[in-house]
Amino acid sequence: MAGDLREHLVHFFEEHHKLVEAGALQLLLDDHQPLVLSQELVENSVDGSPVVTREMVEAVLALRRTPAVGAAPTAELARHALPSPSPFELVQEGFVGPPVASQPHAAYQALFHSRYRALARLMRGRPQLPNLRPIKDLRASEGGASIIGMVRDVRETPQRHHLILTVDDDTGSVEVLVPKGSPGARVAILPDEVVGVHLSFAKDAGRLPRVVNIERPDIPVHRAVGRAPRGRRAIFLSDLHVGSRSFLLEPWKALTEFLRGQGPEPWLAASIDHVVIAGDLVDGIGVYPRQERDLAISDVVEQYVELGRRLSELPERLNVVAIPGNHDAVCPAEPQPTLPSSLATHLPPNVRVLANPSAFALEGVVVEAYHGRSFDDLIPAIPGASYARPTEVMKRMLQMRHLAPIYGDRTPLAPLPRDGLVIDPAPDILVTGHAHTYGVDRYRGVLLLNASTWQAETEYQRMRNISPVPARAAVVDLSTLGLFTGDFSTGTATFAAVPT
Ligand SMILES: [Fe+2]
Numbered sequence: 273m274a275g276d277l278r279e280h281l282v283h284f285f286e287e288h289h290k291l292v293e294a295g296a297l298q299l300l301l302d303d304h305q306p307l308v309l310s311q312e313l314v315e316n317s318v319d320g321s322p323v324v325t326r327e328m329v330e331a332v333l334a335l336r337r338t339p340a341v342g343a344a345p346t347a348e349l350a351r352h353a354l355p356s357p358s359p360f361e362l363v364q365e366g367f368v369g370p371p372v373a374s375q376p377h378a379a380y381q382a383l384f385h386s387r388y389r390a391l392a393r394l395m396r397g398r399p400q401l402p403n404l405r406p407i408k409d410l411r412a413s414e415g416g417a418s419i420i421g422m423v424r425d426v427r428e429t430p431q432r433h434h435l436i437l438t439v440d441d442d443t444g445s446v447e448v449l450v451p452k453g454s455p456g457a458r459v460a461i462l463p464d465e466v467v468g469v470h471l472s473f474a475k476d477a478g479r480l481p482r483v484v485n486i487e488r489p490d491i492p493v494h495r496a497v498g499r500a501p502r503g504r505r506a507i508f509l510s511d512l513h514v515g516s517r518s519f520l521l522e523p524w525k526a527l528t529e530f531l532r533g534q535g536p537e538p539w540l541a542a543s544i545d546h547v548v549i550a551g552d553l554v555d556g557i558g559v560y561p562r563q564e565r566d567l568a569i570s571d572v573v574e575q576y577v578e579l580g581r582r583l584s585e586l587p588e589r590l591n592v593v594a595i596p597g598n599h600d601a602v603c604p605a606e607p608q609p610t611l612p613s614s615l616a617t618h619l620p621p622n623v624r625v626l627a628n629p630s631a632f633a634l635e636g637v638v639v640e641a642y643h644g645r646s647f648d649d650l651i652p653a654i655p656g657a658s659y660a661r662p663t664e665v666m667k668r669m670l671q672m673r674h675l676a677p678i679y680g681d682r683t684p685l686a687p688l689p690r691d692g693l694v695i696d697p698a699p700d701i702l703v704t705g706h707a708h709t710y711g712v713d714r715y716r717g718v719l720l721l722n723a724s725t726w727q728a729e730t731e732y733q734r735m736r737n738i739s740p741v742p743a744r745a746a747v748v749d750l751s752t753l754g755l756f757t758g759d760f761s762t763g764t765a766t767f768a769a770v771p772t
C-alpha cells in the first residue's frame with residue numbers, strides 16, 4: 273500500500289507538472305493526511321517552483337502547527353511562506369547515460385520499457401479505458417476491455433482500407449482492427465507511440481478485436497500552470513548556424529542592439545532576463561553533402577569560438593540557455609548530450625549549455641526545449657503536416673507526450689536507460705527549431721514556438737524545398753505567456769503583439 277501511495281503522490285504532482293524531491297515525498301508519506309497535504313502544496317504554489325522541496329512541505333506543516341489567532345487562513349499564509357521561484361531551475365535533461373547494456377538489443381529494450389512505463393502511467397485509471405488489462409489477460413468472452421500498448425506496426429487492409437495495428441505491452445502482443453472512418457482512425461497512428469485502446473471483441477473467435485476508441489497521454493485539460501509572479505520576459509531563438517556563409521550578420525546586429533537597449537522599444541529589451549536557443553548553434557562540418565561550399569569557417573572549433581564572440585555581444589546580465597541541434601558537434605543520436613566543456617569553454621560565462629531536449633523553469637514557467645530533428649520523420653508520417661507549419665506537429669508531440677517516437681527512420685535514437693524524449697512534466701512552453709521557420713500557437717494552455725533561424729536560405733535547403741522565415745524572435749512575458757514577435761530580417765527591429 274505504501275508503494276501504491278508513493279506512486280500515486282508522484283503521479284499527482286506530475287499531473288500538476290511538478291517534480292517532488294525524495295525528502296519531500298517522505299515527509300508527505302509520514303503525514304497522517306498525505307493527500308490533503310499534497311493538495312495544499314499544489315494549491316498554494318500558483319507562483320511557486322516546479323520542484324516540491326522538503327522545505328516547502330515543512331513550511332506548510334509549520335503553519336499547520338502554529339496557527340496565529342485572527343490570522344489569515346492557512347492556505348494564504350502558506351502561499352507567502354513558499355519561496356519565490358528561482359530565475360532558472362533545471363527540471364530535467366533528456367540525456368542520461370550510459371546505456372544499461374552493451375548489447376544493442378538489450379539496451380533498446382530498456383529504452384522502450386522506460387517509454388512504455390512513463391506513458392502508460394499517464395493513462396491508467398482513465399474512464400475512457402474501462403476494464404484495463406495486460407494483453408496476456410485479454411479474454412474475448414468478456415465482450416470489451418482496454419489495453420495500453422506501444423504500436424509496433426500499422427498496416428492497411430487492401431480492399432476496405434481498415435487499419436490493423438500490432439500493439440505490444442510488457443506481457444504480450446495483439447493485433448486489433450481500426451475500422452475506416454471510426455473515431456480511432458481520425459488521428460494518424462504512428463509507429464512506436466504509446467496509446468490506450470478500448471477494444472470490443474466479436475462473438476466470432478476468429479475475428480480481430482475492434483478498436484472502439486484510442487486514448488493518448490496528452491496534456492491534461494485541467495492542470496496547474498506555471499506563471500512568473502512578475503512581468504519579466506524571455507526571448508526565444510534557434511538555428512544560429514554560426515560559421516555558415518549564410519549567417520545573417522546584419523539582422524543579428526539589429527538583435528544585439530535591441531537587447532542592449534540601443535534599438536527600438538528599449539523598455540521591452542530591459543524587461544528581458546532570459547535567452548533560449550533551441551539548437552544548431554553552429555553550422556558544423558560534414559552534416560550534409562558538400563557542406564564545405566556553404567561554410568565561412570571550416571574548422572568546427574573555430575565556429576564555436578565565433579559563436580562565443582557573437583553571444584558575448586548580448587548583455588552580460590542575460591541568462592542564456594542553449595541546447596545542441598543536429599548541426600552541433602555532439603553525438604547526433606537523441607537525446608543529445610550537452611556540448612563538451614572543450615567547446616563550451618569558448619562561450620561567455622552567462623551561457624548555460626544543456627542537453628537536447630531539456631526541461632527547465634524560467635521564473636517558475638516550465639520550458640521544454642527540443643531542437644526538432646524528429647520533424648524529418650513526423651512530417652512525412654502525419655497527413656497534411658509540413659515544415660511551414662511545425663506547430664501542428666508540435667501539438668501532436670504533446671498529444672503523444674513524446675518528442676520523437678519513431679525508431680529506425682531519420683532521427684537516430686540513443687539506447688539510454690531512461691527515455692528522455694518523453695514529455696514529462698507537461699510544459700508551459702514547448703520550443704523547437706530545425707524547421708527554419710517561425711511559428712506560434714497554443715495547445716491546452718501550452719505556448720508552442722518554432723523559433724526561426726539566423727541563416728539565410730542555402731542551396732541545400734532550396735533543393736529540399738525548405739523556405740526559411742529567418743531573423744524572427746518571440747519575446748514572451750513569463751507572467752502571462754503573452755508575446756511580441758520581433759522581426760530583425762531587414763536589419764532594423766520591428767515588433768508586433770501576437771493575439772492570444
Ligand atoms: Fe538548422
